[in-house]
Amino acid sequence: MLIELNPKQLKLRDELQEYFEGLFTPELKAELNLPEYFEGGGPEFKKAMRTMGSDGWIGLSWKKELGGKELSPIEQYIFVETIMRTGFPFPFLTTESVGPMIAEHGSEWAKEEIATKILKGEIIFGIGYSEPNSGTDLASLQTKAIKDNDGFLINGQKMWTSLANFSDYIWLATRTDFEVKNHKGISMFIVPTNDPGFSMSAINTLGDVRTNATFYDNIHVPDSHLVGKLNQGWSLITSQLNLERLALVNHGPVEELYKDVLKTAQATKINNDQYLSDLSWVKHNFAQIHSGIEALKLICWKQTWIMESGQLNMAEASVAKVYGSEFFIEAYRLMMEIIGELSILKNNSEFRILNARLERMYRTASILTFGGGTNEVQRDIIAMAGLLMPRTR
Amino acid sequence: MDFSEQPHQTEIRDSLNKILSEHCSQECLKKYDSGFKHDEDLFSLLSGNGYLGLGINEKYGGSGEDLYDLGILFERLGYHAAPLSLSGCLVDVAQTIQKFNSDSSCNKILGSIIAGEIYTSAILEPSNQDPENPATSALIEGNELIISGTKYLSELASIAKNILVSVNSDEGVLLVLVKSDQVKLTELSSTANSPLFKVDLESVRVDRKSIIHEKGKGLEALRYLLQINMVMRSYFALGVNEKMTSLIASYTSEREQFGRVIGTFQAVSHRAANCFIDLECHRLVNQQASIKLNTSLDCENDALVSKIWAANTSHRTSYSAQHLHGGMGVDKDYVLWRYCLLAKECELINGSASQNIDRLGINITTNQ
Numbered sequence: 177m178l179i180e181l182n183p184k185q186l187k188l189r190d191e192l193q194e195y196f197e198g199l200f201t202p203e204l205k206a207e208l209n210l211p212e213y214f215e216g217g218g219p220e221f222k223k224a225m226r227t228m229g230s231d232g233w234i235g236l237s238w239k240k241e242l243g244g245k246e247l248s249p250i251e252q253y254i255f256v257e258t259i260m261r262t263g264f265p266f267p268f269l270t271t272e273s274v275g276p277m278i279a280e281h282g283s284e285w286a287k288e289e290i291a292t293k294i295l296k297g298e299i300i301f302g303i304g305y306s307e308p309n310s311g312t313d314l315a316s317l318q319t320k321a322i323k324d325n326d327g328f329l330i331n332g333q334k335m336w337t338s339l340a341n342f343s344d345y346i347w348l349a350t351r352t353d354f355e356v357k358n359h360k361g362i363s364m365f366i367v368p369t370n371d372p373g374f375s376m377s378a379i380n381t382l383g384d385v386r387t388n389a390t391f392y393d394n395i396h397v398p399d400s401h402l403v404g405k406l407n408q409g410w411s412l413i414t415s416q417l418n419l420e421r422l423a424l425v426n427h428g429p430v431e432e433l434y435k436d437v438l439k440t441a442q443a444t445k446i447n448n449d450q451y452l453s454d455l456s457w458v459k460h461n462f463a464q465i466h467s468g469i470e471a472l473k474l475i476c477w478k479q480t481w482i483m484e485s486g487q488l489n490m491a492e493a494s495v496a497k498v499y500g501s502e503f504f505i506e507a508y509r510l511m512m513e514i515i516g517e518l519s520i521l522k523n524n525s526e527f528r529i530l531n532a533r534l535e536r537m538y539r540t541a542s543i544l545t546f547g548g549g550t551n552e553v554q555r556d557i558i559a560m561a562g563l564l565m566p567r568t569r
Numbered sequence: 570m571d572f573s574e575q576p577h578q579t580e581i582r583d584s585l586n587k588i589l590s591e592h593c594s595q596e597c598l599k600k601y602d603s604g605f606k607h608d609e610d611l612f613s614l615l616s617g618n619g620y621l622g623l624g625i626n627e628k629y630g631g632s633g634e635d636l637y638d639l640g641i642l643f644e645r646l647g648y649h650a651a652p653l654s655l656s657g658c659l660v661d662v663a664q665t666i667q668k669f670n671s672d673s674s675c676n677k678i679l680g681s682i683i684a685g686e687i688y689t690s691a692i693l694e695p696s697n698q699d700p701e702n703p704a705t706s707a708l709i710e711g712n713e714l715i716i717s718g719t720k721y722l723s724e725l726a727s728i729a730k731n732i733l734v735s736v737n738s739d740e741g742v743l744l745v746l747v748k749s750d751q752v753k754l755t756e757l758s759s760t761a762n763s764p765l766f767k768v769d770l771e772s773v774r775v776d777r778k779s780i781i782h783e784k785g786k787g788l789e790a791l792r793y794l795l796q797i798n799m800v801m802r803s804y805f806a807l808g809v810n811e812k813m814t815s816l817i818a819s820y821t822s823e824r825e826q827f828g829r830v831i832g833t834f835q836a837v838s839h840r841a842a843n844c845f846i847d848l849e850c851h852r853l854v855n856q857q858a859s860i861k862l863n864t865s866l867d868c869e870n871d872a873l874v875s876k877i878w879a880a881n882t883s884h885r886t887s888y889s890a891q892h893l894h895g896g897m898g899v900d901k902d903y904v905l906w907r908y909c910l911l912a913k914e915c916e917l918i919n920g921s922a923s924q925n926i927d928r929l930g931i932n933i934t935t936n937q
Contacts, residue, residue: 177637178571179579179857185570250570341772442934459930460923466933467874474853481570481892495849498842552835559838562845563818568835
């Protein structure tokens with residue numbers, strides 16, 4: 177048993193840290209502070225993506241023969257950890273989930289036109305999975321793709337299509353067979369957002385992150401836009417889920433904020449001879465956050481090791497998702513308690529602390545307990561796969 | 570990164586499971602629900618098969634210094650609720666001597682521990698929250714120490730010939746072996762009926778040679794002892810928690826109400842899943858701490874994190890298990906109740922979660 181990063185992995189982390197510091201120009205930082213560009217999409221963001229593409233930092237999980245780096249799961253985790261610590265909204269779903277699937281299962285056109293551009297950092301995808309009546313039960317989705325002579329005709333509506341407002345394509349899950357069991361009739365398409373049949377309306381969220389309802393009205397795509405075989409899209413949706421969930425609960429950002437809050441508390445005088453960090457309840461909060469982060473880090477590391485050794489362990493993947501997402505909520509609360517009422521002041525306000533990161537983080541953290549596979553379903557999986565209990569109903 | 574056990578470790582786990590399941594049936598355990606809880610036959614069996622040498626270097630006759638091996642022993646003892654309290658002997662005495670004593674007595678003591686002689690420790694003191702600063706004192710007179718004070722929660726002291734005690738002196742903290750016939754022992758009756766004693770030392774005279782460490786290393790040795798004790802007791806708790814969680818799973822998968830197995834109710838399965846999550850967290854921080862202790866003599870924060878998770882998980886799993894078992898959980902003819910009592914002992918010895926959160930918080934905010 178060995179529970180630490182090896183010298184090669186530590187070197188990768190240092191290398192990445194240095195690289196991201198160079199990438200993070202003041203202009204980019206300023207842009208990412210604007211609410212409309214929180215999730216990326218601005219000119220500086222696009223520039224940074226292209227730089228990363230030409231420097232070879234996109235395509236970490238892709239096989240080498242597809243032009244990727246073929247990093248191991250732990251190396252990918254380190255990448256995610258390091259970039260998330262900076263706060264850069266790296267479009268993982270496009271580059272590490274959709275990208276390799278297109279590169280492997282796409283048509284000749286998709287491989288040449290789409291996969292290559294993803295690797296260069298020139299293309300962003302929005303993910304079209306959820307629908308108004310298909311959330312947790314995703315396999316019940318109803319957006320239709322009907323075969324015609326030279327392609328497919330697509331009609332339907334998607335919800336929570338994040339990034340659609342600046343993405344070039346939608347990675348769209350559609351129903352192509354209505355006669356079979358739900359998950360056996362699903363196919364995946366690349367749908368261009370500049371098609372006249374495509375439209376969207378903004379959904380503004382509590383976290384000030386914009387997402388979208390997207391509409392597909394008689395959009396015609398050629399056969400080359402189908403990815404994978406007809407009616408076999410479900411396996412494409414689920415194949416990368418563990419890696420995606422792991423990226424959602426990476427311990428990097430929360431640890432970064434914890435360190436900053438600690439420094440702040442140690443530097444904040446509350447009277448002539450005491451600092452904020454001298455108060456016993458403040459110490460308790462820090463200790464609770466620290467114990468929680470240690471567990472999260474180890475759960476994630478173990479998960480990467482499980483993936484690396486080619487095992488499949490559904491219970492452990494769900495433990496990571498449930499524990500991580502619920503811990504974030506608790507950790508942000510404990511940190512906000514330490515900073516106190518000052519932590520509700522926003523970024524454009526006097527007296528704000530740590531660029532109001534806490535104020536923003538707590539508002540965005542709540543989506544993770546239901547997003548990426550709701551925690552109720554994850555707990556069902558833990559009981560079944562981890563404890564061998566009967567299926568709940 | 571490698572979370573797998575080595576083949577020899579899996580072997581230790583499997584063969585311990587075999588021995589312990591034979592000796593820790595309901596019927597066997599019943600014998601120790603009152604009276605002196607120490608299974609001599611089982612102890613001899615473990616000694617005869619070399620299990621008391623786990624975590625001890627080969628040069629002393631042990632099976633290697635990897636603390637994870639020793640952790641497996643404690644984890645299995647907990648899992649089977651074995652009537653053996655061995656942390657004083659195998660952890661406090663053996664490990665501290667191995668790390669801090671380089672003279673020939675080390676060889677002798679470790680050899681006799683492996684062969685089955687019981688040593689123990691007496692470190693904790695009533696109403697002293699800071700075991701690093703013992704109230705028990707030693708007066709140094711020439712080549713002699715005169716020790717006075719009161720210790721408690723000392724395991725198996727009535728059958729140990731030697732007791733390792735922590736004392737304060739003009740030379741700072743010392744760890745000293747005293748003979749058990751030099752002290753006054755009083756048996757304490759406790760929640761899990763563990764063999765715990767109060768140890769009164771009234772002007773006990775011992776030779777300087779009974780100090781187990783080099784001059785000036787006493788505090789370092791005591792800190793190490795406290796940390797490794799926390800980590801190994803956490804392994805014991807891990808076994809207890811693993812057993813309670815598996816009892817939850819098996820019981821709720823069979824018990825029927827309203828015409829269906831109660832494990833199919835989400836309210837039930839989710840509470841079980843929470844125990845599984847706690848258990849996984851507890852296991853991982855426990856493993857991290859023991860691995861770090863393999864190469865460092867001081868990893869207090871990791872030991873504290875391990876203890877905090879062990880304490881919280883023990884408490885939460887115990888009450889979830891009792892609740893989900895309904896009346897069965899408190900029925901002394903069923904297996905669960907002993908584990909719930911052990912869980913409370915695990916939770917509180919070496920300080921509660923809150924106390925250790927306090928300690929960890931001080932370390933963090935003072936950058937230690």
